[in-house]
Each structure stands twice: as C-alpha cells, then as structure tokens.
Amino acid sequence: MNEKTYTIINPTGFHTRPARLFVDTANEQFPDTTVTVIKGEKVINGKSMLHMLTLGVKYQEQVTLQVSGGNEEEAQRVLGTFFEAIHNE
Template sequence: MLTKTFTIQNPSGIHARPARLFVEKATSFPCDVNVIKGTKKINGKSIMGLMTLGAAKGDQITLEISGGQAAEAMEALGKVLESVHD
C-alpha cells in the first residue's frame, strides 16, 4: 500500500468539479483508493464520499492506494489534488 499526503491548492477546495475530476481519474486505475482527511476515510472512487470531506484550500488530504498501478494512480491523483484550477 502506498500512502502520501497532499495539500489542496484549489481556491474553492474540493467541490463538485474537482471531485468529479478526481473520481474520473481514480476509476481509470484498477486499484483501491482511499482518501483520508482528519478522522474521515472514504472510498476515493465515490464522488459523494469525496464531497462529504469538506476539503478546503490548504487542507491536508492523505491518499492510501493499493493494487495494480498504485504508483501511477498516486502520481495522477496527486496532480488533481494539488491543481490550482477551479
């Protein structure tokens, strides 16, 4: 299992559009993706789960990824989390 922490850069945090982009990218990989913020841990392939985290700019998000193509998924999903696009 790979684990890495990222800082949200999007000025609006993880709202509908960034959540959709994250989930689309996560589901393109054959691995399990968990997203952790504080004490909440959700399935990274669930848009509703991701939005319930209430992640704002500057928040720390930890990804736990296991399975096939985990390293590739970590790199791609990290780019989505650290993106400054709204």
C-alpha cells in the same frame, strides 16, 4: 500500499468539479486499484463521488491519498495531481 499527504492549493478547496474529475479518473484509469482518501478522522472511498463530497476539503487543508493494488505508483502520481492543482471555476 502507496500513501502520500497533500495540501490543497486551490483557493476554493476541493469542490464538485475536481472531485468529479478525480473520481472519473480513478474509476476509468485504475479499475483494479483501491483508492482511499483521508481527512482528519474521515476515511472514504475515493472512487465514490458522494463520499468525496462529504469530505468538505477546504483551501490549505491536508488530505492523505492511499492507493493499493493495480499500478500504485502511477495512480498516486495521476490522482495526486488533482490535489496539487488549481481548477478553473
């Protein structure tokens, strides 16, 4: 398992648009990888749009991304960039 914690730098938080891109990328590029996102006590399936939106991640909050199976290092690198980017509205 590969795990890393990220601080959200997007002033509007991790909203619908980046969440959709994250989920689509996770499902399309890493079908054999389990993707888990953790915020506080919430632990969710990072390949589910509904679950991602329930996290309600805001600016400067931290999330932990866990990936296992498949290409863990590549999945961590690619998916982690979604948390470290500022997304256009």
